[in-house]
Amino acid sequence: MNLTLKVWRQKNTNTEGNFENYDVQGISEDMSFLEMFDVLNERLINDGKEPIAFDHDCREGICGMCSMYINGSPHGPNRGVTTCQLHMRSFKSGDTITVEPWRAAAFPVIKDLTVNRSSFDRIISAGGFVSVNTGNAQDANALPIAKEKADEAFAAAACIGCGACVAACKNASAMLFTSAKISQLALLPQGQAEREMRAEKMVAQMDIEGFGACTNTGACEAECPKGISLENIARMNREYFGAVLSSKEHE
Amino acid sequence: MSWVTKTLSSSLGRKLIMAVTGLSLVAFLLVHCGINACIFLNDGGETFNEAAEFMAKNFFIRAAEIGLFAGLILHIVDGLMLWSANKKKRPVQYAVVSKENSTWYSRSMGLLGTLLLLFLVMHLKHFWVVSRFTDVITGGQKTLFQEMQEVFASPIPVIVYVVGCISLAYHLLHGVQSAFQSIGWNHPKYTPFVKAFGSWFAIIIPVVFAAMPIAMHLGLIK
Ligand code: HEM
Ligand code: SF4
Ligand code: FES
Numbered sequence: 001m002n003l004t005l006k007v008w009r010q011k012n013t014n015t016e017g018n019f020e021n022y023d024v025q026g027i028s029e030d031m032s033f034l035e036m037f038d039v040l041n042e043r044l045i046n047d048g049k050e051p052i053a054f055d056h057d058c059r060e061g062i063c064g065m066c067s068m069y070i071n072g073s074p075h076g077p078n079r080g081v082t083t084c085q086l087h088m089r090s091f092k093s094g095d096t097i098t099v100e101p102w103r104a105a106a107f108p109v110i111k112d113l114t115v116n117r118s119s120f121d122r123i124i125s126a127g128g129f130v131s132v133n134t135g136n137a138q139d140a141n142a143l144p145i146a147k148e149k150a151d152e153a154f155a156a157a158a159c160i161g162c163g164a165c166v167a168a169c170k171n172a173s174a175m176l177f178t179s180a181k182i183s184q185l186a187l188l189p190q191g192q193a194e195r196e197m198r199a200e201k202m203v204a205q206m207d208i209e210g211f212g213a214c215t216n217t218g219a220c221e222a223e224c225p226k227g228i229s230l231e232n233i234a235r236m237n238r239e240y241f242g243a244v245l246s247s248k249e250h251e
Numbered sequence: 252m253s254w255v256t257k258t259l260s261s262s263l264g265r266k267l268i269m270a271v272t273g274l275s276l277v278a279f280l281l282v283h284c285g286i287n288a289c290i291f292l293n294d295g296g297e298t299f300n301e302a303a304e305f306m307a308k309n310f311f312i313r314a315a316e317i318g319l320f321a322g323l324i325l326h327i328v329d330g331l332m333l334w335s336a337n338k339k340k341r342p343v344q345y346a347v348v349s350k351e352n353s354t355w356y357s358r359s360m361g362l363l364g365t366l367l368l369l370f371l372v373m374h375l376k377h378f379w380v381v382s383r384f385t386d387v388i389t390g391g392q393k394t395l396f397q398e399m400q401e402v403f404a405s406p407i408p409v410i411v412y413v414v415g416c417i418s419l420a421y422h423l424l425h426g427v428q429s430a431f432q433s434i435g436w437n438h439p440k441y442t443p444f445v446k447a448f449g450s451w452f453a454i455i456i457p458v459v460f461a462a463m464p465i466a467m468h469l470g471l472i473k
Contacts, residue, residue: 072349098347105340171337212340213262216429222352234437244258
């Protein structure tokens, strides 16, 4: 396959970026989108040019690092896959593909296609954790958990923190991510100790980081590679309002 | 900051304000539409005038009207502030945006709301100001029904009203089910009903409303 890539190049956070065009030839249909970038980068390095910076790690859809906004969609045109799982057979030879970084005030560009997603880490540290007893691990079956709850918690826990929801949202809202992280713990007995404080603190941190407010367009759910459901956002709303109404802590 | 102001000024709290005020406007629309639909009885506006007079004189209705206005203003101010705040959350725009992941009207609530606001200014001037702040109706010069006939005799208001109703339909098509999501009500048992109710409400109410100026203009209602 021969393709034309229109890629966002930006030296660092403080400089302005611009699009550069690259022609790539002889791309196999079985390559992943990232492998196609590897081919291009090798050529750029051989030519003594600066390779294109992009995030990646596992290359199997579980780490959440890859983050390319391809032809107007986070992780490209296919549903339910990450950029590393996107194959070149999803495109036609001769296509022009526009590749941009996630764009959000809360995700500043570090370089080219890499963005700083530490705002997500700070939302997690604000309350996305559980207390664990020291000593021996307890018996796995000591805590009865309803199958439906376990399934729902598991579905929420599938979120890999990639940020495609923020990238897709017209308001750059992080509510799908935050609600998945609140839900996976709120649904389980292990998450009860910090339950009230978790919803309040994580929502407060989300606002501090400069993410937008949800307008329920559903773009996040449609673009999420892990199929995280909007039901989680409704649950977060319940968790949050429940917590502020009932918690005895106030400043 | 007290916990109340802290909660209501959070992103979730401001969405809650949108949802609660939006749903009270929805309830108001149902009553408003029901009363106005009395003109379709084609009895020279008799039933409609009676109902309108009851609404204008009843103490509890007048008290609720104040609440409704406060809600409307809150809805508009909060909606426009959220709209402009949300725009700033993406300072650098994408060069290419796929539009397949959501409906155009769900992305255009601020625009549809602004169209509604423009319509409302004209609408309130036509009927609310005349009936509440002048003695045209209370003094017995004209009935509210006659006022309607006069307004809709010329085509311009009819067009503006129909455009207003179309904006309302799309605003509600997304808004009603969205409001339930914002208050946290998303459940496999009820959400299909909520969505169906929202869509039917968003179609039926504006269609009935739009039929009024059209029917009056065409002289179908006398
Ligand atoms: C008059 C001018 C109006 C403006 C400027 C306006 C603006 C908005 C905006 C911007 C939203 C989206 C807010 C968000 O999702 O965060 C919204 C939502 C909504 N609006 Fe309006 N609106 C207006 C009138 C109305 C009227 C007349 C009704 C009902 C009869 C209504 C019902 C709703 C509902 C139900 C929602 C959904 C709330 C939610 O998403 O949680 N609006 N409005
Ligand atoms: S909710 Fe989906 S899109 Fe958002 S960070 Fe998690 S996996 Fe990525
Ligand atoms: S590189 Fe790990 S999810 Fe794509």
